[in-house]
Amino acid sequence: MHSVNSQSGNVTGGDDVTRERALAEAVARVEASLRSSGEAVARPVLVVLCGLPGSGKSYLARQLEPHLSAAIVETDFVRHTLFRQPRHTGRESAWVYAVCHALIAHLLEHSQSVIFDATNLIEHNRQTLYRIADRLRVKLVIVHTVASEEVVRQRLQDRVQRPNPNDYSEADFEVYTKMRASEEPIRRQHLVIDTTQDIQQAVWRILRECRM
Numbered sequence: 001m002h003s004v005n006s007q008s009g010n011v012t013g014g015d016d017v018t019r020e021r022a023l024a025e026a027v028a029r030v031e032a033s034l035r036s037s038g039e040a041v042a043r044p045v046l047v048v049l050c051g052l053p054g055s056g057k058s059y060l061a062r063q064l065e066p067h068l069s070a071a072i073v074e075t076d077f078v079r080h081t082l083f084r085q086p087r088h089t090g091r092e093s094a095w096v097y098a099v100c101h102a103l104i105a106h107l108l109e110h111s112q113s114v115i116f117d118a119t120n121l122i123e124h125n126r127q128t129l130y131r132i133a134d135r136l137r138v139k140l141v142i143v144h145t146v147a148s149e150e151v152v153r154q155r156l157q158d159r160v161q162r163p164n165p166n167d168y169s170e171a172d173f174e175v176y177t178k179m180r181a182s183e184e185p186i187r188r189q190h191l192v193i194d195t196t197q198d199i200q201q202a203v204w205r206i207l208r209e210c211r212m
Contacts, residue, residue: 026082026099027106030073033081038071038112045070045113045210046104046133050120050186051145052179053171054152054159056195060145061117063203068210070113073100076169086170097125105132121183130188141209142190151196152176 031037038044047064049057061072079086079096086092097118104114120126126142133140147155156173171179191209193202 023098023102026095027103030078030081030099030103031106033077034071034073035077036065036070036072038107038114039069040111041069041113042111043139044108044111045139045141046108046129047113047115047141047143047206047210048120048126048129049115049117049143049145050126050190052119052121052152052183053169053176054155054173055145055147056155056193056199057117057119057145058169060143060193060195060199060202061115063199064115064206067203067207068113068115070115071107072115072117073104073107075100075118078103088170097128101128101132104129105136108132108136108138119179121179123184123187126186126188139210139212140188141206142186142188143206144186144190144192145195146192147194147196 045068047068047070049061051057058074061074064070065072075096078100079088079092082096082099083092100116100118104116107114116129120129130140153173153176156171156176159169160172191206193206195202
């Protein structure tokens with residue numbers, strides 16, 4: 001078990017009680033900092049975006065958000081909220097995902113729809129999201145974003161050359177190449193969205209799935 005000192009960015013050992021206290025504190029801190037907070041709705045949905053860096057997840061999330069009145073939970077934002085100097089270690093990433101999953105469950109329990117913007121490349125991590133949706137009986141829509149390698153390379157180069165203060169991703173093409181080798185098949189029904197195509201058509205396709 002581990003807990004986190006979110007001021008210093010250190011992930012340290014601790015017992016279950018310490019970890020749960022640290023998790024609750026981290027969730028509250030991130031929730032208070034969310035740039036996009038959802039509204040309570042009668043039938044909340046969980047939209048899980050999956051895809052490699054540069055595949056268009058964050059742009060798609062921003063296009064979806066106003067239609068769903070959803071909170072966007074983004075791993076890159078959560079990481080920078082919790083860690084002043086992220087190191088991107090395995091333990092750090094595990095903590096970031098633990099906080100994201102706990103926050104997602106908390107928001108859904110309060111009738112808020114959630115868009116989870118993360119690579120979500122590993123099926124084990126996705127299974128946690130499946131269990132959250134099943135337990136809370138909310139609609140789960142899984143979206144796999146894709147784009148050609150040429151487009152991804154250009155997007156990641158543009159990110160470096162023209163940094164956006166609202167973009168917390170530090171992934172470059174080398175990171176993309178490494179992560180591509182670890183991507184695992186999605187075992188549940190999902191949509192595949194090519195973000196180089198008509199993005200509004202993609203948005204309406206996802207919204208139709210959310211409302212089914």
